[in-house]
Each structure stands twice: as C-alpha cells, then as structure tokens.
Amino acid sequence: MTIILDGKALRDKLLGDLKVKIDKSEIKPGLSVILVGNDSASQIYVNNKRKTAEKLGIKSEVIEYPADVEENVILDKINELNQDDSVHAILVQLPLPEHINKLKIIDAISPQKDVDCFTTINYGKLAAGLEPAVYPCTPKGILLLLDEYNIDLDGKHVVVVGRSNLVGKPMSLMALKRNATVTTCHSHTKNLKSITKTADVVISAVGEVLIEEDMINENIIVVDVGISRDKNGKIRGDVNFETVCGKTSYISPVPGGVGPMTIASLMLNTYELFEKSLKRS
C-alpha cells in the first residue's frame, strides 16, 4: 500500500502550532524579503511567502527593486536590515540579475538573520555537521515530512538527484548527518537508473520529469522536489506520478508535497531566528 506524504496537512499543522506561539508573543517576528526584477515565478513565490507570514502574525515586508538596480543599493538595504532589531530574518529571492554579485549580496546578510542558510559561514557549519543558525528551507521541510511519517534515514541508501547549492547538496549533507548512505546524482551521472535501482529513498530535485517506473525497486520512498509545467500548463514534478506511485511505500505528490513544506520551513526558521535573537538580548 502506498502512503502519500501529505505536505499540505503537515504544513497546516505546523503553522497552526506556530500561530499559537506567535499570538502569545508581545513582540512579533519580522521577515524581510528582497526581490529584484520581475521574474514571474519569483513574484508568485514571494507573494505566497508574504501572505503566509501575514496570516501567522509575522511582520513581513517585501522590498522590490527593478532588474537594473545597482548592487550597492541592495547592499545598503541589507546593512540597514542587519541593524534593524525588528527584522529577525532576511531572504534574498533568487535568481538575481546577471550584473549583481550574488555571493557578495548573500554574504552581506548577517548569519544570525540568514533564514535559508545561504551565507558561506552557515553553509560551512552545515557541511561540517555543526549547527547553522537555521537549516535550509527545502531540505529541512523534506526531513520534517519524513519525520512526520516516522521514516528514519539511519542506514538507508538515499539517492539525491540534483546537486544545487539550494536543495540537492544540502539535502545530501543533511541526510548524511542523519546517518544515511548518500549518493548524489546529477547531469553527468551515467545510467541514473542503475543508481536509483539501489535506493531505499529517492529524492529528486531537478525540474524535469525523469523518474520513471522502471527506475526504482518496489516499496521504496520517493520524494519529489521538482516543479515544472507540462505543455498544458499543469504543474508537475520530477516523478512520473501515475506509474511510479503504486510501486512505492511512500511518495510525495506535486503539488502538495515538498512545496508547502518549504514555505512552512521558512516560517519556522523565521521564528527560530526570532527566538534566538530574544535569547541574545
């Protein structure tokens, strides 16, 4: 029997609990999101984040710049947010336009306000198995989802497809910290099927349909992080859900799986940074 990893239900539960905490708190957590340019996907993401934050009572602001903004303008704003005690979490929505030095922008964020574990110092802690300020939202959300269904990664062979700095690589490192045997696959992997066939868990974060029914063994766990649209504009993941679903023990759908958990993690991370700042003051 296949169990669907229901990210929406868990998001609602986690954010419901979070709202109770925030309601009780006199001071409210603050999340600032910087959005550069008019990438329509980014605008949708940022809008969802702001709406979710507002519902929870998080003070949320979106700072928008045109695509041709000068780097220094963004750096000055980040410095201002770093100093602002009412801002506990800062997110720079990626991608940034070509002329902006992404690394410089990201490392301008105070590590204590780095809500998606973007900065080099937090990333180094993550890689070394130490505690970053908070863990990156998408892999954190995936682990929360697996935890909810009592799926323990210890000793399991986790195959991560994708090696982006935002998802694939931190996912591999965090699964390793959970004592999984971890294989990281990507565009240069030869015969992906021969690897996914050996997995207990497949986590795919690529952005195109590539996990087919013949690529996995029976009763494994499949987590689908991909988001793309088919030719009819319908949202879909990396996994051919129709054919793969019945073969798995657990599978996350798209939409309704990892996506809602990423937003939930962002809210949880904002609150964690808020709590840590209270402890410091």
Added chain:
Amino acid sequence: MTIILDGKALRDKLLGDLKVKIDKSEIKPGLSVILVGNDSASQIYVNNKRKTAEKLGIKSEVIEYPADVEENVILDKINELNQDDSVHAILVQLPLPEHINKLKIIDAISPQKDVDCFTTINYGKLAAGLEPAVYPCTPKGILLLLDEYNIDLDGKHVVVVGRSNLVGKPMSLMALKRNATVTTCHSHTKNLKSITKTADVVISAVGEVLIEEDMINENIIVVDVGISRDKNGKIRGDVNFETVCGKTSYISPVPGGVGPMTIASLMLNTYELFEKSLKRS
C-alpha cells in the same frame, strides 16, 4: 594489468618543482604548526612536515604546548601568527585535548592563512563549490595523484568510505565538483559490499582493513587513505592489498600512496597562500 598510483614519485616531482620556485624567491614562505600535547602519532606527523618544509626552504616553526595548556594561550598565539607577515600558513595539528574548544581555535585562524581548509568560511566555500583559500590537503593530494595518471572522475561513480570532516566529506564534495556521481558510506552503511560493487572508484578513509577482494568489481580504481598498524606493528591501509591489487586497474599502496601526497599538498598549499599574500600586498 594493475598500475600502482605512486605517491612518493609524484611527491618528489611536485616538491622538486616547488623547491626551484622557492629557491628563486627572495622572500620565503612561512608555515607555523601548532602542536598541543604529546600524542606520538601527531609528533611524528608534525616532525615530517617540518623536515619536508625545511628541505624546500620554507620557513617552518613548530609551536608546542603541553596537554593542559589554556585555550586563551593558543588563541593569543594564533592572533599573533595572523598578524605576522612572515607567516603565510597556519596549521593546528589535530586532535586537540578535550578541554579545548576545537572549533573556536580553528576559526581563530585567518581564512587567508588556513592551510588545510579547516575554517568554517573556507569549508563553506568548498561545500558551495566556490574557491576556498586552498583545498584540504588529503583530498587535494588524492586528486593530484589521479590527475597524474590521467584518471578523469567526470561521470564516474566514486564511492567514498568515511565521512570525516578532514577527509571523507571534503573528498566527496571535491569529487562531486569534478562531476563524479558520489556515494558516501560510513559506519551506519548497511551492506557496504553492495555499494562498493557498483563503484568505478573506491576511496577508503577509515583506518581499519575493510576492503576485501570480493567487494569490488574488476578493473576499478582503488585509493587507500587509511593508515593503521597490524599486530606486528606494520603499517597498512584500509585495503587488503595482496588480494585486491590484481583485480584493480589502478591502486594506491600504503605506505607510499596518499600519505606522501598529503604532505606534498601541505607544501603546495603553503606556497599558494604565500603567493596570494604577495598579490594582496
């Protein structure tokens, strides 16, 4: 036919070339090594490093402290070395005694003088696929050795056994950057043989004999990073060399494989940091 990956020969070649460069330079590179306590293995390692450095014309000093030294004494010394323009590379020999906060000591080292990529900021760059000041000595040495024999990791399935922050994990990350499909195994891995059997390259960094002939396919590449002693006091690696050797296409012996390359990397890294400091001044 099996080819032995000769780390001694490559070390001699690389360090011979390096000596020519250092001889020509009026200013000499400086390497400071901090050694705490009287761990005999550490003393041997540090002594080898100093002797190699001196032969090359690197100004080398070993700063020794008793096992009960106070943390602040080491921190003060590191700050002094950070300020000292004649010191280009700083190495804290691990392990440190229990009462010392290892992370605090390591992150006190200026990232620009961090000769083994220990600091969180350099580790973060490494993990994110950016350029750290220099790459960690042992995995760097392994890649240099593979390069010498024109072994390209791109698209190969590299199985790294061991996930230490010093060797296993950075090795996995650096192989990933070389476009290998990378599997990281460790003490929680179930049925290690089922994984090593799928490898094109096995890199073992554990410290006990565990790679046996029946665990690998024919004609793969085996790199042995392990160092331990058998009951007769003879140095050996993680690989049962006698039985495994003939089955491989390339194999690194112990001693004479990765060990000499680690020291060579330390010298190359010292010189790299020296060159970078000249460019900054």
